[in-house]
Amino acid sequence: MRLSTRTRYGLRALMELACNYEKKPLPLKTIAQRQGVSVKYLERVIVILKNAGIVKSSRGSLGGYMLAKPPDQIKIIDCFRPLEGPVVLVDCVYDEGSCSRFADCMVKGLWKQVNDVIEDVLKSKTLQDLVENTKREGILDYRI
Amino acid sequence: MRLSTRTRYGLRALMELACNYEKKPLPLKTIAQRQGVSVKYLERVIVILKNAGIVKSSRGSLGGYMLAKPPDQIKIIDCFRPLEGPVVLVDCVYDEGSCSRFADCMVKGLWKQVNDVIEDVLKSKTLQDLVENTKREGILDYRI
DNA sequence: ATTATTCCTACCTTTATAGTAGGATATACT
DNA sequence: AGTATATCCTACTATAAAGGTAGGAATAAT
Numbered sequence: 424m425r426l427s428t429r430t431r432y433g434l435r436a437l438m439e440l441a442c443n444y445e446k447k448p449l450p451l452k453t454i455a456q457r458q459g460v461s462v463k464y465l466e467r468v469i470v471i472l473k474n475a476g477i478v479k480s481s482r483g484s485l486g487g488y489m490l491a492k493p494p495d496q497i498k499i500i501d502c503f504r505p506l507e508g509p510v511v512l513v514d515c516v517y518d519e520g521s522c523s524r525f526a527d528c529m530v531k532g533l534w535k536q537v538n539d540v541i542e543d544v545l546k547s548k549t550l551q552d553l554v555e556n557t558k559r560e561g562i563l564d565y566r567i
Numbered sequence: 568m569r570l571s572t573r574t575r576y577g578l579r580a581l582m583e584l585a586c587n588y589e590k591k592p593l594p595l596k597t598i599a600q601r602q603g604v605s606v607k608y609l610e611r612v613i614v615i616l617k618n619a620g621i622v623k624s625s626r627g628s629l630g631g632y633m634l635a636k637p638p639d640q641i642k643i644i645d646c647f648r649p650l651e652g653p654v655v656l657v658d659c660v661y662d663e664g665s666c667s668r669f670a671d672c673m674v675k676g677l678w679k680q681v682n683d684v685i686e687d688v689l690k691s692k693t694l695q696d697l698v699e700n701t702k703r704e705g706i707l708d709y710r711i
Numbered sequence: 712a713t714t715a716t717t718c719c720t721a722c723c724t725t726t727a728t729a730g731t732a733g734g735a736t737a738t739a740c741t
Numbered sequence: 742a743g744t745a746t747a748t749c750c751t752a753c754t755a756t757a758a759a760g761g762t763a764g765g766a767a768t769a770a771t
Contacts (some may be wrong), residue, residue, distance in 0.1 A: 610748080610749080624747090626747060626748045627746070630746075
């Protein structure tokens with residue numbers, strides 16, 4: 424029930440990239456320092472987001488990472504799924520055949536409902552939304 | 568992000584006990600057969616619920632398990648937490664000091680919101696609610 | 712060339728999950 | 742008293758996932 428550090432670090436890194444949108448590529452070293460994480464581990468996280476088409480990279484000196492699309496066009500759920508895996512509290516939510524007890528299970532409706540509310544939140548927000556919420560709360564003072 | 572079998576089996580077992588409320592104690596063997604689970608494993612699950620005060624037991628021949636309270640007085644969240652652990656997607660939801668990046672984290676609001684909607688669902692329902700939903704859907708034909 | 716970066720592969724450690732095994736203890740019924 | 746049926750208790754095992762680390766190759770700007 425706890426999010427993996429993969430997902431936590433990944434989303435935080437995406438927020439950095441969102442704030443940096445349309446500027447120079449942001450190297451992992453910078454992100455890693457700001458977030459207090461090792462570059463090596465962040466590499467393993469960001470490659471997931473790259474394969475998912477959410478970020479793109481440029482190699483070599485002055486290289487780094489950028490968002491592949493404007494932050495208001497990137498939904499949280501599309502970042503979440505590659506990092507944490509699909510939102511599936513129980514398999515039967517998407518595949519009735521996955522559980523032999525599906526027919527007479529009295530709990531499946533509950534799990535489905537919980538699953539749905541999680542997805543609703545993750546679908547309803549973009550990276551841009553999170554940036555704006557944060558600005559409204561007066562964070563981000565270390566960035567200009 | 569996936570529920571443990573502990574939680575899934577545990578809740579299903581509780582549904583059996585809810586349907587059996589104020590009848591004779593229900594032995595694990597019966598539940599295990601209905602659910603297609605080993606008695607041995609179910610023992611490990613039910614002891615968690617017993618320690619949490621949700622079920623009580625009677626030993627010996629004709630013994631078994633019963634709900635400790637009427638099913639309409641048992642909230643799902645009180646069953647969920649001992650089985651799956653507290654609903655805490657990220658520690659900072661309950662303990663700001665748990666993350667050194669709390670002050671400038673742009674994602675914490677999102678995690679808090681997801682956490683809240685999960686808890687809301689689990690708090691809003693009792694075992695009795697699930698039984699009634701199920702009856703309304705015409706399941707439970709094997710029980711009378 | 713040198714430096715800074717991404718990219719790739721392999722390895723390691725720790726923790727949690729999902730069990731199984733064997734037997735001790737308690738209770739009802741005959 | 743004895744047997745069958747339960748819960749209860751302790752210990753063990755196997756597998757997978759999480760959370761990294763290490764070393765170096767490939768690429769690009771200066």
